Amino acid sequence: MSNTLFTNVNILDGNAEGRIAGEVSVADGRIAEVATDGAALARKDHRVIDGGGMTLMSGLCDAHTHFTWNSGGSLDALAGMPVEDHTIVAVESARILIDSGYTMCVGAASAKERIDIAARDGINAGMIPGPRYLACGQELATPAGVLVYGITREVSGAEEMTRAVREMCGQGVDTIKLILSGESITERVWAKDTYMTDEEVRAAVVEAHRVGKKVLAHARSTDSIKQCLRQGVDVIYHASYIDEEAADMMEERRDEIFVAPGLHWLYATLYEAADFGYPQEAAEAVGYKDELEHSIIGLKEIHSRGVRVLPGGDYGFAWTPHGTNARDLQHFVELLDFTPMETIRAATVLGGQIFGRPDDLGRVAPGYLADLLLVNGDPSADIAVLQDHDKLVGIMKDGSWHKDPAAAGM
Ligand SMILES: [Zn+2]
Known part of the structure; x- marks a missing residue:
């Protein structure tokens, strides 16, 4: 050197x-x-x-990264992908991200259990190019709240949650990902609904924090956002439906939590997915326009209260391919009224903070x-x-x- x-x-x-x-x-x-x-x-x-x-x-920092998403039309195909092929997908994603100026990425679920860990270790050993990476395990959801079958570990009850988190921490993850609310594109589990109990969330937080790991949660519904705040979740993803009480709770814990909305996922699913078979009318029909509008109002509010809001999120779909991650920065300026300097701070200084460094x-x-x-x-x-x-x-x-x-x- x-x-x-x-x-x-x-x-x-x-x-x-x-x-x-x-x-x-x-x-x-x-x-x-x-x-x-x-x-x-x-x-x-x-x-x-x-x-x-x-x-x-x-x-730059992307606060919500999935190396194992393959920029394809649907995540359903990931379940059947052989692990060897899937690992190559992750290696490719890592290279694309650092090629795009991203040197910090927070792993927010790995489609298969050890791929994130192997990718992180390969990067750290200098074997493959990639950003600094916090490796995640499979996303954890209750049987009623699975977003994508086949790439999710299902848990029911606090005891199963503790066991799953223990296993993942034992394997060497840095982050634990919980699915609290739905995702309306599934037309099965909904953004405004909540599928995990406080006891289950709490069990994950207690066990992860016991060994110094961070808990990240997919939380679009108002109830799920408040669950995160009550139970000590470190990173709240999406936070689409923030109400006055949730904003107050966030402000109170603003030095402990991070919010990463993944704005470009909402924006592109609504406006840019038609060429990939998901027209705007379909997205509006299940509520994505309403959700984007609510998100913008809530995120502006918590930004004004000093809550740390970070760009990045959920790239790796056909209409949000890896490497286009800096679209999120533009949305911060154009949709959330961040100044460019506030946006740069969110993508760099806050990246160091979310990494705990x-x-x-x-x-x-x-x-x-x-x-x-x-x-x-x-x-x-x-x-x-x-x-x-x-x-x-x-x-x-x-x-x-x-x-x-x-x-x-x-
Ligand atoms: Zn995600």
């Missing part, structure tokens, strides 16, 4: 108010120094990259791991630039290039 010095870059740190011109040095995988006062950092023993005014920022990940500051993007553009002015992979001139993780700017003649 060689040392790198970025000169003539506009530094975009998620905790700043905007870009600041300067220099950044990287040594031994970490950011060593950041100079924004016009000072020149030491050139000796460094490869010097003249950024030509490009943006240098942290790699706020002093290691998600910032361009001395001491942080050198997970960096060199962007030919200014995301603080145009957030959509992050969707254009050609503009991601350099992608660095742990101080080593995944995408070397030398390929762009630098």
Whole structure:
């Protein structure tokens, strides 16, 4: 691993108010120094990259990732996919995500039980390219609340929940995923309905927290959101139907919880799935328009109350393929009225926090791991630039290039 010095870059740190011109040095995988006062950092023993005014920022975080979703038309096909083939799908997803500028991904269910774990370990060992990854097991649902048969572990009662969580933690997962509410595209279990009891949720949280693992929950209904808040779930996914009481409960626990709505899933399922056999009328008929509208109102409210809302979510369907994850950032600006800087903070600084490594990940500051993007553009002015992979001139993780700017003649 060689040392790198970025000169003539506009530094975009998620905790700043905007870009600041300067220099950044990287040594031994970490950011060593950041100079924004016009000072020149030491050139000796460094490869010097003249950024030509490009943006240098942290790699992005996707807060709800499924390496094992194959960007196909339906998740039903995943159940019958042989595990060997399925593992290759996960390896491919991991590469696509880091190619897209994502260096932090929170695993939010693995279609087969050990694929996420193997992928994470392969990435960490340097055997395959990919983002830092929190590995998940299969999603846990009650027999009445399964979203996708064949890729779900069914549990009924607190005792079965404890056993399932123990097994998964024993296998080495980082996260536990619970399915509390339905998903209306199934036309069987519904977004406004709740299928797990408080006792079952509690059992999962107690056992996971006992061994330091995070609990993530698919929670669209109002009741399921409140269950998460009552029972200590760490990450609330979707949170479509936040009412006044739920917003109050979230505000009270805002330093402990994260909310990741997965906005692009709602948006694209409603407006962009027609070419894949799911016309807008069908999506509206089961309530996706109503759900998107409610989500926007609730998410704006909790954002105004300081609840941590993160982009990313559920990519890996035909109409939301892996690699298009930065669409979520645009939705934060256009639908939720986040400023571009608030959005960048949510996708970087809060990524470090959801990983439980706020002093290691998600910032361009001395001491942080050198997970960096060199962007030919200014995301603080145009957030959509992050969707254009050609503009991601350099992608660095742990101080080593995944995408070397030398390929762009630098
Ligand atoms: Zn999901």
